Amino acid sequence: MKNIHLKARAKINLSLDVLNKRPDGYHEVEMIMQQINLYDEIRLFERDVNEIRILTGCKFIPTNATNIAYKAAELMKESYSIDKGVDIYIKKNIPVAAGLAGGSTNAASVINGLNRMWRLGLSLKERMDLGIKIGADVPFCIMGGAALAEGIGERLTPINSLKNVWFLVSKPSISVSTADVYSQLELTKIMERPDNKLLLTAMEKEDIVTISKNMKNVLETVTETKYNDIKNIKRKMIEYNALGSMMSGSGPTVFGIFKNHKRGKAAYNNLSKLYKQTFLVQSYYGRNEDEQSTEFKDRKL
Ligand SMILES: C[C@](O)(CO)[C@H](O)COP(=O)(O)OP(=O)(O)OC[C@H]1O[C@@H](n2ccc(N)nc2=O)[C@H](O)[C@@H]1O
Numbered sequence: 001m002k003n004i005h006l007k008a009r010a011k012i013n014l015s016l017d018v019l020n021k022r023p024d025g026y027h028e029v030e031m032i033m034q035q036i037n038l039y040d041e042i043r044l045f046e047r048d049v050n051e052i053r054i055l056t057g058c059k060f061i062p063t064n065a066t067n068i069a070y071k072a073a074e075l076m077k078e079s080y081s082i083d084k085g086v087d088i089y090i091k092k093n094i095p096v097a098a099g100l101a102g103g104s105t106n107a108a109s110v111i112n113g114l115n116r117m118w119r120l121g122l123s124l125k126e127r128m129d130l131g132i133k134i135g136a137d138v139p140f141c142i143m144g145g146a147a148l149a150e151g152i153g154e155r156l157t158p159i160n161s162l163k164n165v166w167f168l169v170s171k172p173s174i175s176v177s178t179a180d181v182y183s184q185l186e187l188t189k190i191m192e193r194p195d196n197k198l199l200l201t202a203m204e205k206e207d208i209v210t211i212s213k214n215m216k217n218v219l220e221t222v223t224e225t226k227y228n229d230i231k232n233i234k235r236k237m238i239e240y241n242a243l244g245s246m247m248s249g250s251g252p253t254v255f256g257i258f259k260n261h262k263r264g265k266a267a268y269n270n271l272s273k274l275y276k277q278t279f280l281v282q283s284y285y286g287r288n289e290d291e292q293s294t295e296f297k298d299r300k301l
């Protein structure tokens, strides 16, 4: 019997451009993604009973077949005719519906974990091809590190990750649906787009000043105008010495980049008084591929 413990890390978008809308409703994007060390804990317990169960103390996510982690396990079972079950325990630390790929990263961990538990021997590409059937952010979460994402987010080019950079991540208590944000985006009204070429060079050099000054997310045109909290957090981040600040993904989470831990901590002390879901974290630069997920025998959580 093998039980597996994984860290399902969140992502932020250091840039997000939308190029056009496809006939199927999805949008072609060009974005720079970076994993951060804010993570949910996923524990997979092998079951002989042919049933998937979600166990969680988090009241904001479903425990039935609509949970994205459940969908990932179901897809693995169907694709490889597995007649075993699994208990998926999720300790949620990543804010839900936040623009941090909280759900996608859970699905990614399930795909990576079950590949090992059921000894499927799937390559990274095979796992990413499964992941895109679940959601646009899932392939990136399977791969980890940092990447340029194109297509609908599934065409990934690994890039140099930022190392030990401090991010303050803050989610206001509003809920935003990714589908709504994309559907409300007016492509003709986008005035400013990210210069991804410049940003990619800056990523290579880990030049966080250039990154901070040139970050751009076109989805802000939808969300920032609607919710004052987003503007407010961005303003506060700069007031508290962030090198730059931007909304992640479809929002509403805003992050700031800090020169060092001391400045990040001082900003954290101030901002966490106003917004409870505020986290001071570093960029994560390992590849999920390289990480040893722990295997353990004890079923106690
Ligand atoms: C905003 C980002 O998080 C940035 O990384 C992603 O683009 C969204 O990724 P995600 O949440 O995994 O997206 P999905 O769960 O696949 O899609 C949710 C909805 O967002 C819209 N969607 C998503 C991705 C994309 N490239 N174009 C879209 O138009 C679609 O309406 C879709 O029904």
Ligand SMILES: Nc1ncnc2c1ncn2[C@@H]1O[C@H](COP(=O)(O)OP(=O)(O)OP(=O)(O)O)[C@@H](O)[C@H]1O
Pocket: 060, 061, 062, 066, 067, 068, 069, 090, 095, 096, 097, 098, 099, 100, 101, 102, 103, 104, 106, 107, 137, 178, 249, 250, 251
């Ligand atoms: N395992 C899960 N973790 C988080 N949310 C889940 C999960 N399963 C289903 N959901 C549902 O999915 C919705 C979106 O949550 P999620 O945290 O993935 O959004 P997000 O942070 O905006 O992700 P993204 O950045 O990929 O768009 C929520 O309404 C939530 O209830």
